[in-house]
Amino acid sequence: MKFKGILPVICAILAALAVVPAGCSGNRSVILEAEKAVAQPAYDSTCAIERRANSRSEYITSNGKYIGNLQKGNTVSWFFTAERSGSCNFKLFAANAEDGSASFTAGAGKVFSVTLNGNEIILPEYKIAAGTKYGDFWQSLAFSGKISEGVNILTYTALSDTLKLNVDCLSLDCAFPVAEHQHMWRVTGAPSDCVNGGNAVSDCADCGYSYVTEVLNPLGHNYGNYHYDSLSGKMVTRCVRCGDINTADAPSSRYFGEVFFSEDGFSVRPKATLYEAEHAYICTEGGLDNAGAKTCIKEDESFSGGKCVENLSKPGNYLRFTAVAQSAVKADLVFCMSNTMYSPNGIAELDPMSDYVYCTVNGESVDFSFVSFPGFDSASYFVWRYVVVKDVDLIDGVNEIEIGPKENDRNWITMPNADWLKICTDELDVQTVRYYDVNGVKRVENYAGYANSLAFDISESPSLYAGKSADVADIVMELDSKSIIADLSEECEITYNYKTVNLEGIKLESGHNTVVVSGVTVNALYNGMAIKFRGGV
Secondary structure: OOOOOOHHHHHHHHHHOOOOOOOOOOOOEEEEOHHHOEEEOOOOOOOOEEEEEOOOOOOOOOOOEEEEOOOOOOEEEEEEEEOOOEEEEEEEEEEEOOOOOOOEEEEOOEOEEEEEOOEEOOOOOEEEOOOOHHHOOOEEEEEEEEEOOEEEEEEEEEOOOOOOEEEEEEEEEEOOOEEEOOOOEEEEEEOOOOOOOEEEEEEEOOOOOEEEEEEEOOOOOOEOOOEEEOOOOEEEEEEOOOOOEEEEEOOOOOOEEEEEOOOOOOOOOOEEEEEEHHHOEEEEOOOOOOOOOOOEEEEOOOOOOOEEEEOOOOEOEEEEEEEEEOOOEEEEEEEEEEOOOEEOOEEOOEOOHHHOEEEEEOOEEOEOOOOOEOOEOOOOOOOOEEEEEEEEEEOOEEEEEEEEEOOOOOOOOOOOEEEEEEEEEOOOOEEEEOOOOOOOOOOOOOOOOOOOOOOOOOOOOOEEEOOOOOEEEEEEEEEEEOOOEOOHHHOEEEEEOOEEOOOOOOOEOOEEEEEEEEEEEEOOOEEEEEEEEOOOO
């Protein structure tokens, strides 16, 4: 009991000697590792880089890593807490960063600076040894400074791009307890918008220190496809993110193209005729595509239930849709297509579409110069988009709508796969012409004397594409009659290429009959036949 008041006295004496035995609280020296410091800029991976453990150091300072490649303006900050304010001694372990670099003088405002809680410390000059392999000939640079009660920050700042130091740990010795500050990091920041860049920020919930960990570039405007604005007479596009509007003068063509991502997204006229691409005329004179695959008709995954035409990629290949109108009419054309322009990164954007794909209506070009067909990260054979050509003038009679690939500098596959064409009008029905290859089809018995033949079912519209030259053919009809018919013209009306076929004097027996109309002239392109029965046949 008589020694009860002696221990505090002993602690006070030993504290003056900087010796802390058991029973006295607090550490008066601490090593702060470089990898636990904050190196900035944290968002630039080319500088202020955390390096390997310095196991090759001539003077092994710690078991931690160091910070290297510190460029002019880069900083390293260490954080520690103190129970009270007072003066402390520091040792910063550094090394010549450049292998083979001659020795140089640092300190006194040369090569680097040191601040303590924002106040610069006046450093003595130091002779930095010549650079060695791995840049880890570590030297201790000693200085002193006054710290504050609570959290303190000591910051090393590089001042030169030619004379460089690697920085390792910071040793701190005080006459009172100090400790490394343990950050409680949380990530905040501001997102980028179309014009302004954003960032990610780490801030400590305990001490309030914050710094930028990532710099985000502005997103840039994401304009949709141009569309014609009748009020301004210009092509207009709007950014899908911020609504910014961009305009361009209207092209000289009467036809304007747009791309829609949903079949319900475009405004078209109410009466629509669906024309499957496999029924169009498919020209393959351009040859094989760039991948060596042949142009083909292929099963698709669209809602129409039809097939698609694939690999129309070489100039000279095309699809030609033929439609017959009974009078001149305004129409909207809707092409269902999927992009197949391969690139090193997947499917490339056709922007503008006019550089890669052409479209003509009765020989007049559609202007695709304001149209951008989307690309994708991977192949998109059946990711369908809808290219809409508005206010097309269809003439009375046969109309030809052609679409195909163009030559391009990148020499990639360019023509999108085609699934169907919708011809949309306000009132008038438009008849589509189904093209058939007249060669290689099955023979029919009644076609004696001809090398090629085609057979049509009653449910089909008997129309065909007859090749490149005019020819002569026989029309053969298999008819079933309920009774004897003395004159077929009384019970049946047939028009071929809009001209009435003379059926007068043709007699039908009760039951099955074969009727042959001989010597019919076949046009080089479209040929069509319409049959009307009055009930007896």
